[in-house]
Amino acid sequence: MRGILRALGLTWRAARKHTCTLVVLNLLSALVPVLTTWLTKLLIDVVAHERDGSVDRVVPLGAALAAAGVVGGLLPHSVQYATKEVERRVGLLAQQRLYEATGRFVGLGRLEDPVFLDRLRLAQQHGGATPGVVVSAVLSVVRAVVMALGFLGSLALLAWWLPVVIAVSVAPVLAVELWLAKRRAETHWRLGPTERREFFYRELLTNLQAAKEIRLFGIGGHLRDRMTSERRKINDGRARLDRRELLAQSLAGFATAGCAGLTVLWAAVAAAEGRISIGDVSLLIASVVGVQSAGAGMMRDIARSHHQLLMFRHFLAVVDSEPDLALHPSPASVPPLVRGIEFRDVWFRYSPEQPWALRGVSFTVHRGQVLGLVGRNGAGKSTVIKLLCRMYDVERGAILWDGVDIREMDPAQLRRRTGAVFQDFMKYDLTVSENIALGDLPGASPERITAASAEAGAHSFVTELPGRYDTLLSRIFFHGDDAQATRGVTLSGGQWQRLAIARAYLRGDRDLLILDEPSSGLDAEAEAEIHQGLTRYRQGRTSVLISHRLGSLRAADMLLVIEDGRVIERGSHEQLMAKAGRYSVMFEAQARGYRGEPAEVR
Numbered sequence: 001m002r003g004i005l006r007a008l009g010l011t012w013r014a015a016r017k018h019t020c021t022l023v024v025l026n027l028l029s030a031l032v033p034v035l036t037t038w039l040t041k042l043l044i045d046v047v048a049h050e051r052d053g054s055v056d057r058v059v060p061l062g063a064a065l066a067a068a069g070v071v072g073g074l075l076p077h078s079v080q081y082a083t084k085e086v087e088r089r090v091g092l093l094a095q096q097r098l099y100e101a102t103g104r105f106v107g108l109g110r111l112e113d114p115v116f117l118d119r120l121r122l123a124q125q126h127g128g129a130t131p132g133v134v135v136s137a138v139l140s141v142v143r144a145v146v147m148a149l150g151f152l153g154s155l156a157l158l159a160w161w162l163p164v165v166i167a168v169s170v171a172p173v174l175a176v177e178l179w180l181a182k183r184r185a186e187t188h189w190r191l192g193p194t195e196r197r198e199f200f201y202r203e204l205l206t207n208l209q210a211a212k213e214i215r216l217f218g219i220g221g222h223l224r225d226r227m228t229s230e231r232r233k234i235n236d237g238r239a240r241l242d243r244r245e246l247l248a249q250s251l252a253g254f255a256t257a258g259c260a261g262l263t264v265l266w267a268a269v270a271a272a273e274g275r276i277s278i279g280d281v282s283l284l285i286a287s288v289v290g291v292q293s294a295g296a297g298m299m300r301d302i303a304r305s306h307h308q309l310l311m312f313r314h315f316l317a318v319v320d321s322e323p324d325l326a327l328h329p330s331p332a333s334v335p336p337l338v339r340g341i342e343f344r345d346v347w348f349r350y351s352p353e354q355p356w357a358l359r360g361v362s363f364t365v366h367r368g369q370v371l372g373l374v375g376r377n378g379a380g381k382s383t384v385i386k387l388l389c390r391m392y393d394v395e396r397g398a399i400l401w402d403g404v405d406i407r408e409m410d411p412a413q414l415r416r417r418t419g420a421v422f423q424d425f426m427k428y429d430l431t432v433s434e435n436i437a438l439g440d441l442p443g444a445s446p447e448r449i450t451a452a453s454a455e456a457g458a459h460s461f462v463t464e465l466p467g468r469y470d471t472l473l474s475r476i477f478f479h480g481d482d483a484q485a486t487r488g489v490t491l492s493g494g495q496w497q498r499l500a501i502a503r504a505y506l507r508g509d510r511d512l513l514i515l516d517e518p519s520s521g522l523d524a525e526a527e528a529e530i531h532q533g534l535t536r537y538r539q540g541r542t543s544v545l546i547s548h549r550l551g552s553l554r555a556a557d558m559l560l561v562i563e564d565g566r567v568i569e570r571g572s573h574e575q576l577m578a579k580a581g582r583y584s585v586m587f588e589a590q591a592r593g594y595r596g597e598p599a600e601v602r
């Protein structure tokens with residue numbers, strides 16, 4: 001019920017005028033068939049009983065019947081148009097609400113929660129359409145009820161027991177359809193995971209990123225088999241439901257048709273005995289058919305809205321969900337960094353079920369210093385920088401920006417003071433200039449874009465692209481029709497990385513610069529060039545760098561060696577080398593590799 005009320009509320013806010021129009025049109029659609037049935041009965045009676053001088057009465061009745069026919073013919077189209085308009089407007093508002101809600105998730109936690117993600121996907125798929133469909137289904141049910149009452153009232157005028165018999169005869173159909181609606185919803189819910197798995201395999205088989213491995217490993221057939229097996233499970237589930245539907249609907253339909261047949265038989269006998277008129281027989285037949293079709297339509301709409309309401313629940317769950325990070329009611333402003341950033345005994349895990357990713361990490365990076373994070377895969381380096389950007393909140397301890405806990409600050413303001421190149425940076429299916437401009441919207445002038453691109457070493461290859469900075473970097477979108485489509489260009493991994501660096505450069509004078517493997521996709525010369533550029537750019541800024549190529553971190557003011565979520569060594573390159581600990585072992589191993597000496601196994 002709450003779902004229906006929320007859907008109605010949303011519809012009312014999105015399309016008041018059109019909803020009112022739809023209500024009126026639906027009521028008219030309910031009344032016109034009843035009116036037509038009565039006009040037909042009256043016309044038949046006049047023609048049958050008043051042979052002389054009946055023309056005066058026949059013409060107005062015939063004209064009224066014709067008018068009702070015209071209105072009845074036009075109404076479905078008008079209802080359809082108004083319904084679509086309501087659905088479009090509600091769909092737009094629902095989509096805005098959904099994405100406003102996702103905009104409230106300022107961290108990453110929600111987007112990593114599989115249960116929530118499942119909900120979000122269902123809400124995205126159905127949320128926009130659902131409220132409109134629910135409302136049009138509710139109105140269709142109202143229309144069917146009004147129409148059925150009109151016909152049942154007409155039958156009562158013939159004999160008091162007729163509406164009772166017909167209502168009872170329709171009851172099994174209603175009961176069966178309600179039961180089936182529940183079974184359909186159950187089946188849909190049960191098959192949900194199987195459908196999503198099948199979708200995953202379907203997508204994978206045509207995914208460009210996966211194509212290389214699928215071809216090289218020859219796993220296309222294996223994935224196709226898995227997809228087919230999931231499809232078979234879905235088909236089996238649906239076929240079972242269809243068989244139930246066939247049986248239940250046939251039994252209910254048999255009972256309904258039997259009752260209808262008996263009432264028609266009674267009418268025929270009564271008319272033969274002169275107890276009712278021929279017009280009454282036509283009224284009875286039309287009313288019985290009318291009640292039955294109204295009942296069937298109502299059930300169809302109930303089943304449709306039942307399913308949509310289930311989907312709407314997911315939409316509501318997303319729209320009503322709380323922000324993922326506890327936001328301070330009156331956040332402190334984030335002033336330019338003066339002293340530095342401190343991690344004070346930070347403990348963090350991605351969820352209570354998972355092990356600690358950071359265990360009591362403490363360090364201070366002073367303003368203008370460069371901090372290098374070193375460690376094996378999975379040690380916790382990227383977690384440090386995600387916490388620094390407040391993508392999550394720490395579980396214990398605190399992160400302080402000039403002594404103020406970042407949980408007391410507005411995350412958006414904090415991020416405005418930060419520039420970053422992430423390990424898994426984004427490749428936007430947009431033009432080159434848009435890819436760079438996203439680093440500092442609005443206000444990214446073409447001159448600034450070109451300057452950032454030149455600084456990141458991207459300008460030379462960009463000028464060779466067919467549309468230079470306007471070249472679309474996409475295989476998804478096309479400009480124009482198919483024949484003359486301006487095809488998107490695909491860049492190499494290193495070229496994309498340079499654009500990501502240009503995006504960070506465009507952010508200009510940010511206080512904190514985060515670079516997570518900024519040169520991993522670059523060739524050796526390019527890496528050296530990029531590092532020179534980054535060193536220039538970092539001047540006077542506080543930077544946090546992560547790299548597995550330890551040579552690129554040599555100049556850092558302080559290096560932290562992280563292992564299993566703990567800082568196990570700290571100091572400058574020289575200090576750590578002198579200490580002959582973990583860092584020096586890693587550094588020596590890499591250096592030997594560059595010098596071509598055999599690796600030492602420890």
Ligand SMILES: Nc1ncnc2c1ncn2[C@@H]1O[C@H](COP(=O)(O)OP(=O)(O)OP(=O)(O)O)[C@@H](O)[C@H]1O
Pocket residue numbers: 112350354357375376377378379380381382383384423
């Ligand atoms: N989003 C996440 N959800 C759950 N666990 C995560 C998530 N991201 C990282 N982890 C886990 O946290 C630990 C630290 O990961 P992190 O990405 O910080 O390592 P890293 O040192 O940056 O590794 P790499 O050098 O491979 O990038 C790992 O055990 C990892 O499995």
